[in-house]
Amino acid sequence: MKQQTSFADLEYSARRKPTRREKFLTDLDRLVPWPQLVALIEPHYYRGERGRPPVGLETMLRMYLCQNCLGLSDEGIEDAIVDSIAVRRFVGIDLIE
Template structure:
């Protein structure tokens, strides 16, 4: 029997009705206060793909935030895509 790992949608669907999304909102607000997103963006920006070849890359700040959530929730790349 194969057990499927929960997706972001599964995790947030569980807590949203119970908490009205308050816990998620508080967590994301805390991240905005303590993580220097713009500093990270300026450090990584020179090395980030400009999209001259292949598909256009996602905005850098979005990718930084996704990567951070991936680390916090121990998500694989396919789980983040879902």
């Protein structure tokens, strides 16, 4: 499902040259077989029977992969999601919701 475009997304898409991080994450998104990876991990992923509901598996997997490739800590990936539109798009998080 396509989300409504925000003003920040419109401003960001008007840029002419993509950043190195954006190119890297676009290539990574294209190369990783997401459905197969999710299907492999899903039987072992926390189902949320108690406590807080879990974050979606693909979102969490994208966060971990991005965190590992960019050499970020847990707090670093949280900051990158807030600060970087390229990371936010790769992970699939919309800050408006």
